[in-house]
Amino acid sequence: MATVKLLKQMKNSVYTFFLSLLMFSCQLNVEPPQAFGPIPTEEQLSWHEMEYFSLVCYGLNSYTEEEWAYGDVNPKLFNPSDLNTDQWAKVASEAGMKGLILVAKHHDGFCLWPSKLTDYSVAATPWKDGKGDVLGDLAKSCEKYGLKLGVYLSPWDRNHAEYGQPEYVDYYYEQLEELLTEYGDIFEFWIDGANGGTGHYGGANENRSIDRIAYYNYDKIFDIVKSHQPNAVIFSDVGPGCRWVGNESGIGGETNWNTIDREGRFPGDSDPNFLKYLQTGKKDAEAWVPAEVNTTLLWPKAWYHHTGHQPRSLANLMDLYYTSVGRGSPLNLGIAIAPSGKIRDVDARNLLKFKEQRDREFRVNLIEKANISVSDTRGNARQFGAKKLKDTDAGTYWASSDQVNEASIEMNFNSPVSFNRLLMQEYIALGQCIHTFKFEVEIDGKYQTITEGTTIGYKRLLRFPNVESKKARLSLKTDAPCLTLAEIGLFNAPLLVDDPVLIKGIDGTVFFRSVENVTTYFALGEKVDREEFKAYVHPLKLADGATIHYFAKENDGNYASEVITEHIGIARDKWKAVSGSESQKAIDGDNRSFALSKSGDIVIDMGKEINVSGFSYLPRQDGQKEGIIFDFEFYLSDNGRDWGKATHTGTFNNIENNPISRHIKLKEPTKARFIKLLAKSDVRRSGLASFADIQIFQRNN
Template sequence: MIKYWLIVLLSLSGLTTVQSQSKKILAPEPVLPLPTPAQLQWHEMEMNAFIHFTTNTFTDKEWGFGDEKEAIFNPTQVNTDQWAKTLKDAGFKTMILTCKHHDGFCLWPSAYTEHSVKNSPYKNGKGDIVKEASTAARKYGLKFGVYLSPWDRNRADYGKPSYLTYYRNQLKELFTNYGDVFEMWFDGANGGDGYYGGANEKRQINGATYYDWPTTLQQIRQMQPNVIFFSDAGPGVRWVGNERGIAGETNWNTISDDTLYAGKAGIEDLLGTGSPDGKKWIPAEVDVSIRPGWFYHATEDSKVRTPENLFDIYLTSVGRGSTLLLNIPPDRRGLFHENDVKSLQGFRAILNKEFAHNIALKAVVKASNTRGKSATFAAGQVTDGNKETYWATDDNQTTASLEISLANPATIKYVVLQEYIKLGQRVKSFTVEVWKDGSWQKVAEATTIGYKRILKLDPVETSKVKVTINDAKACPVISAIELY
């Protein structure tokens, strides 16, 4: 009996040793701050769409003055299914509608103003564009978002405390009557000249304090706790600092927002690059229009972005770790114009062609360092096609390389890299080399990776590709490397 228990104790001791050894090879500690589940979902969408539609569509303006008559809003063939299907077919994941722009006209029959679709000829005042759009989005598997301009050039009380009550009442309508709202957009344009109920004057507000955003956002969270908030400063996602479709070549998802607010001047560069030591995870959203303007103008029918230009924008937005928010404005019929649809279809065809076949999928990879020499963090995790696995190095290794060997020589045009951002953003700089003419030759270098980084190369034929992390905030954690 004593011998039996001795064997049991030795066995347990051995098991404990094994467990102890396995516990030594733990996952890397997170590098704070981290994305929320809603932000992770936002990253994975990659492409969302904006819909700018209001009285401006009929007055040929970009910013309505607020004195437009409701009767001017008279689309004849509104088809929100056409919007949603076109977006779905092109690969977009969310549709964000301008429910109220700066002119103050509301695309839903708000109970708090007469300046809305309820007093327009559209469906004899019985129409509700917000309802139609949100229903179409769900029908085609898109998420729905709302834009409600904080600035209102129609309201007589804009700039006074009573306007905040009005604004919050309208948010309550949007967040309780139209199903789930994935993203809420707050524009940074605030204050200036306007109709203001007939005052016809300029009004300036303190953008840092007037809106009392913490109270407003808390009210919304009580209705829909997982909504993503966009403004210059976030807190969910931030403006990228321009409307050209370009994220910073260095693009940190982290930034400190304690001195930022919607409409603050002089922060464009910071918004474009973020900050490596930022205190909050607030990634950049790249908003850009398919046309020169944000609203439809017939004079711009020949100026719609080409499929090739949209693809270039994809590379400078999604390809730099951001999400693309592309605006497609309905025309006066209430339809996406044929030129816009054709361009979107061509854009989708280019994406399908250029990223049709990942040459690196299941390829053999070796690393200069593997975390604890553990199979859990092995180099092959970057080519296994599973976004939840990743290669990592030992904690003291912030420089390391991965060498991918292809089964057969192939021509490479794009290198796609992804960090496992559930553990934070880490990489500060890296290089890409290919094996050519008997030696390694550098073909690309960049700084940040984040959720996704796409590098476009001069096409080169090779059988081996090496990615070297030159600097990182902590041990690199790479979930995917793809070659096209």
């Protein structure tokens, strides 16, 4: 009997083994879904995965502070004191960018490489005695820091004498050959639709119009690019590799199809309806031409350096991330290189803060703890099962059976979890299929809609107020034969803690803007310890001036911003500009206004005797250079008549390229009621002196 029982057990085991083997074999034989509609090329897929890169803007425009220069600027103006492409690449890499696209030639025609075809290039500048190559340096820096390199070559050239004639087009083709054959692999070639208009044109100084459709022969341009750089994605208003999103605001369409119809469209097409079309794309269109979202780091928006423009706030940058990458399009965030040849410290700092906040928001994917079930699985096969949705591999995916056009994905947790972000990714290698999604959570035993929308595409990120639940459900719809989804994620993003905003009154009152669930802490004094900081409650009266240190901290956690230090001058509400009413603009607390003195000086009555230990000077902030003081003398007086010898003489070094407030400390504090700042020279030798802001510091401040 024991032998018979053993034989039966062996028979059952063999049967079970072969049945399992048969089922496994059947699963392996389940056919993957067929591609639906246009699909991305390998280079487009790689481009999608980059997600974040920058158009780097630098050239003569950086010195003239123009966005579109005329083409007549003397190239000798290009003379950076500290050009460092390693710094550009290092900052970009640490900020999480994957590539840099250099504006190698903008509309002014000035070339950032020593082109053999023109003398309007870095070869004609004092920089490195005419032997420099910005593009060549950047190519090496990108390789050093693991970034991809792209180039922009404007077809419009306001410097070239033959622009508008066939000879110029040949010149453009030859320049393109230089760029594409001498600097290694190019991941993206950028071309836009700004073409024709007024320009220098070799001295003609006239308006020239072209046939925007036929003049350049765009197809030939694209053929040249592909012949030398087959892996490059070509950007223009209408592709063919990727398209403009129709605005420079950093906003992609909430409905964002990666496909458009290109027939009859061309770069520079200004039809307002077409611009809306570029933002949304078109379902069931003929070609895969995904949108690239672009805008600038600087605000007010500027591609090139402009005095007084500051980097966007952290909150604004995060908004841009969710309206670009969060809507399925890469973010191309333009960086303006300062005239010195480097990314400004304040810009680099904000880029790194932006990276830190993204990391904070997406550090822990709560979906890893969830049990996921789906309403349908293709062939009940594991390779298309629910577990693929949380394996952190965008190359695998869940798929439904053919003819299943609606499906739901349920996420169940063992205990309630709190979250406020949703991530979804389609498997776009097979095309873009999903046209409707709805996300719900169970609250008090009933599902409630938290967010819903149309397209998903490469990636969709959605923000919503915190919800807590043990159950969530995602419902999807498509017109394609079946559904696919590569990844899903739930995150509990922490509070965004930006730098405090300090506001100063000319009467010495200082206050910070209130932010919900965030407290600002401050301390006064030259050197302070952490325990000296106290919570800001009400405006501070600092009529005698002070050195203030401050930071922000979330109320319900430990995260805090960096400590910022700022020097506050004495109150100026009783001051009077003796040198004329125009000079009052230098002490009105508004950095946008400024006094412009033909005599080269400013005299101020402080109303009482002050033990002066230093002063600060801010030049005009409108982008013009005339009157920016270079060499100066600073005087003090008891009566405003007897000045004697200058208390301090000096130079505001590199102020033309970096026109920020300069703080000068005197060797010895001196008592006086009147001050005079005299310009001995300005950066343009115009004989003028500009004064946007003057502050005075007392002893120990």
